[in-house]
Amino acid sequence: MIEESSRFEPFQDEPLRVTSDEGAWIASFDLDLDEAELQTLYRELKRARKLDERLGVLQRSGKSSFVAPSSGHEGIQVAIAKSVQAGRDWLFPYYRDYGVVSALGVPLEEIIGQMTGTLADPAGARQMPSHPSSGPLNVFTALSPIASHVPPAAGSGLAQKLAGKGDVTICSFGDGATSEGDWHAAMNFAGVQGAPVVFVCENNRYAISVGLEKQSGSATIAEKARAYGMPGYQVDGMDVLASLYLLRELVERARAGFGPALVDASVYRYGPHSSADDDSIYRPAEEVAAWRARDPLPRYRRFLEQRGSWSDAQEAALDAAIEEELDVAVRRAEAAGVPELGAMFEDVYERVPWHLEEQREEMER
Amino acid sequence: MIEESSRFEPFQDEPLRVTSDEGAWIASFDLDLDEAELQTLYRELKRARKLDERLGVLQRSGKSSFVAPSSGHEGIQVAIAKSVQAGRDWLFPYYRDYGVVSALGVPLEEIIGQMTGTLADPAGARQMPSHPSSGPLNVFTALSPIASHVPPAAGSGLAQKLAGKGDVTICSFGDGATSEGDWHAAMNFAGVQGAPVVFVCENNRYAISVGLEKQSGSATIAEKARAYGMPGYQVDGMDVLASLYLLRELVERARAGFGPALVDASVYRYGPHSSADDDSIYRPAEEVAAWRARDPLPRYRRFLEQRGSWSDAQEAALDAAIEEELDVAVRRAEAAGVPELGAMFEDVYERVPWHLEEQREEMER
Amino acid sequence: MPVMNLVQAVSYTLASEMARDEAVVVLGEDVGKRGGVFLATEGLYDQFGPDRVIDTPLSEAGIIGAALGMSVHGMRPVAEIQFAEYVFHGFDQLVSQVAKLRYRSAGQFTAPLVVRMPAGGGVKGGHHHSQNPETHFVHTAGLHVVYPSTPSDTVGMLRSAIRSNDPVVLFEPKRLYRAVKEDVPEDPDHIVPVGRAAVRREGDDVVLVSYGGSMAETLQAADALAEQDVASTVIDLRSLMPWDRDTVLEHAARVGRVVLVSESPHTAGFMSEVAATISEQVLDHLLAPPTRVSGADTPYPYAQDRAYLPGPRRILHAVQRVLEY
Amino acid sequence: MPVMNLVQAVSYTLASEMARDEAVVVLGEDVGKRGGVFLATEGLYDQFGPDRVIDTPLSEAGIIGAALGMSVHGMRPVAEIQFAEYVFHGFDQLVSQVAKLRYRSAGQFTAPLVVRMPAGGGVKGGHHHSQNPETHFVHTAGLHVVYPSTPSDTVGMLRSAIRSNDPVVLFEPKRLYRAVKEDVPEDPDHIVPVGRAAVRREGDDVVLVSYGGSMAETLQAADALAEQDVASTVIDLRSLMPWDRDTVLEHAARVGRVVLVSESPHTAGFMSEVAATISEQVLDHLLAPPTRVSGADTPYPYAQDRAYLPGPRRILHAVQRVLEY
């Protein structure tokens, strides 16, 4: 039931890349994206980066209690968002996926509302920061337990397959997530059912302090796909174009009924695991520096510049526009206000049962 | 850290066999087991088969409340027992593994005591039938939840590795077990740690009624080993010699510090899933018949006969001896008596706490 | 009116709901051709085919998680866990995911699914085929928990559960699967609402409260009491979350003597909640301490399979204690 | 005498026990170089090396299962679950395997291991970093469950746990990790036995019973009561399985008014067991209903992080109710 994709071969030794670290096109096929789209990708990379930076500022200034930085993951995250049809397909992201939701079109004020615990969060500030969601855009509310969202993503794919409309699901997670039993149950379920799900591992080679060699029996995440009868691909997740080409192909393949695939996207997180972490305890500074040199943003900007498709003036205008957008979003998110005490008793069930009514009364007394 | 075994290549397309269905030696290397050992293997195959048949009789006559037949699995089960050093290495079997424990040397009266709920069971008749164990022989008490014994087996291997004495663990399970999250967690843990564990899947292609194609995303269980950085082997589990050669090599490999391996042993269960099952609902009779034709016992007997190493007289003597042994074991098991009421309150903790004392009094009142 | 036993009531209701609403699908281990190991899904595969009666791989986390993913698309999956204690392999999916989805998404996503599981002892199943894990789910916000004890209630409550927009965990007393047959309501919209207890008989001397499999022994005890001229009120809770506190308190206050019968482990079992609530709310009406008769705080034993259960003898002892108090 | 806070008491005791007995090993996520996300294992990796301080893959089932496998070989693993609610991924290993091993093997195999988990709210962690799942384990036969609230008790109880031949689940109130420093006993054999409560203060007007993180607010409430000339007895249960029923009943019977404080969800939480037992055993001594002040039956909220907890205000309300009853 599951066929290979047409352009890319699974289970290669090296991650797929279409641009060099210097930003040169190195693929064996021709680029076929128009300039507007190419520029949009850069705008979204930059927007994700600046959003992440702003979230850090909000956290340090006490407006947010926590943040799990996404810088370094933007290439694959923007590609995920741009490989699906927003509002039609479904996304099951994880806590680090700000770049996915911002590039998909979730309003920044909602994302920032979630991060700062205000009612701008469509999920009502019910969860800690770094747990975005969007009902209208089919973004399943991110949650904390690692890999717990992967079985529902498999079920989402099965529902889509049964509905027969060609919709697909993308589910992303970290390298650490692949060790959980729930991850395995989900991958196998999707494999057996041929569910149209593209699984994307944002493989930054660390789960907090635990390096990949202590995490996974296999050297790559991609080869784990063999256990589920699906193709596995390594991609340079800091190469936004490689990520996009691969994901688009796998999304279309899933739409056409050829089932799930696993993508092992090599990335690096530039920040600590979270605002509660000190990564200098376990990561050498040189390692961070080496990955900084491969930053997906300047790399892609060089690519655009070499085509004459991006200028300093555009950069300055973009920066200003994003800062302005962020300022507005922060203001609006704050203005939305915080939930009342009693809100904690709602949405446990469709209707508030007697015991919660009483508990609410007791608490409000 | 994990190297390949020397004689057998992992990840072959076909299961390893050293004898044909007609019992001819077909391996590329020479047989190097002495006649006594070759005959012992047959004795154990027969003992396992007759034990299984007797357990069926005991169940049908109401002496046992349940049985999960092992007939058809004897080749791999006897090989498991004969590939380890009894009392030194550790075994984590599953409920269908009568052939493992009988060939390892667990007294039949203990096995039958377990099956019939008497105090001949070294585990005190605490569990339902088909859950054998042996403290002295390091047979971890089998249990009902599928795959739950696999993580402890990985931990057992890690303990052995840390102890540095070259002891190993063998853990067996069915094909269905490979779908559970706990199985994955264990396999990955063993792979990362290079724990000396040989994992053996007794792949009878059914989990109760669910066929392998609905069970596993991958076509074989063997290839799942890639996800854990360990070698995976297919073997004809109805070829006792192939099973034994492969397992001995993998056990020695683990002893030598080269880590875990996964064996996908192709078998068939001739009986229903259990005494509570009716397999005619989901298995065509022709399929059962086709696998009956490959029965590991007559096949191996033909092998011995062709070498002049087995006669009808020996067969008759063996049958009589086993029947006698079974009769004695049944008598002794029955004579051991059943647990008293109060025994249910012991071994919950090392010492009986106050609340269990009181519950016991209430119950005995 | 159709006459059936409790397990037939399950398949009857599933078929009726699947015919009514094509969003309803069944999934689990062996639910297809095999019809489930207890035959609770017998006939459904032939009637509705493999897209609506889905044999899954052997993973409870996969079953519950997949059901959740289907339910956010508006489907109404009914997942079967083959034996209740195997839900522990999917515990995180049920308590961290299913139970909290409406809450953590503020209603953007909901999980209108049912998880059915045969539970309870007395079937010579040892400790992994006999447990009553309902308290774990009662203690988990976001789940409804129901535990019918009769064929008719099974029809009405399973139907309620399937139509509920909240996730429902439905326990089935496997010991009673084939114990009695009775007429069940034929009306395809007959439901028994979640949260409502049934008063099985009324009497002024003592109140017996129970649910699930233990209803059988509780009613036997009530019969024995009647022979001794002790008149009992017998309440079948049926729903544990939410539970019908008002009904229990009304009778507890009226009679003043209460015995609570449940085969789940004693310590911190659901009946401790009922006992605590009775004392908290109607202390001054009590003529004797609310007294529990429970399963033991041991793993479910094989050899003492029946003794473990709170049988009539132990229930009568407790009644005697509260009567003589 | 060494002065330390509660989380330092954990690493101090682990180091002391690892030095004493080389069967003791530590395993979990990030317990190595990182020293744990709360630094509860800080320094151990440098002192004892990677064979005794084992960073595991990200799987709670793997951690608990591996600990079990090591323990049957005579090792004494101390497993860390990074946040208590993540134990739900390893629930089956803990409740079906670890808890039942001695029983189902009739003592042929035992599981002398410890599972440590930071628990409790008030840290702005939302519902997956704030929970108190202790009741699930109290309701599971075969496990000891302890929940210290002070650095000294942490030393004594963690040591008891490590030396116990039964599996022990040890909850650590993460909200109190750095709340207070105190002298802890230096004697490397000092233990606090499992099953013994501590009476933190004595008074005749009301008995406050609590444990874990809620001890902080309970003691604050007791202070506030003292200012209003209400004298309270404050009991820190410390052990939940087995729990110190005798101490609780003695004071409950003496004083007649009891308030039970726990931040775990209200319905079918451990305090329902304590309340039920008090009513069952000393009904006639009660001057008011044993009254619970609990966490809500909602997923742990983020925005109302502090309000969720039973704070002094709610405790005082309950005390007022039992005093005025």
Ligand SMILES: Cc1ncc(C[n+]2csc(CCOP(=O)(O)OP(=O)(O)O)c2C)c(N)n1
């Ligand atoms: C079930 C569970 N266990 C442990 C944790 C604590 N934890 C949060 S993030 C994390 C590491 C995740 O690493 P990875 O999956 O590689 O994603 P990354 O953060 O590197 O993007 C851990 C252990 C958790 N959230 N859930």
Ligand SMILES: Cc1ncc(C[n+]2csc(CCOP(=O)(O)OP(=O)(O)O)c2C)c(N)n1
């Ligand atoms: C966790 C769990 N889920 C479900 C079951 C019920 N069950 C018992 S055996 C079995 C099938 C196991 O199949 P397999 O692993 O292939 O072993 P086989 O019986 O074929 O040897 C099932 C589903 C169980 N025992 N444990």
Ligand SMILES: [Mg+2]
């Ligand atoms: Mg990572």
Ligand SMILES: [Mg+2]
């Ligand atoms: Mg099988």
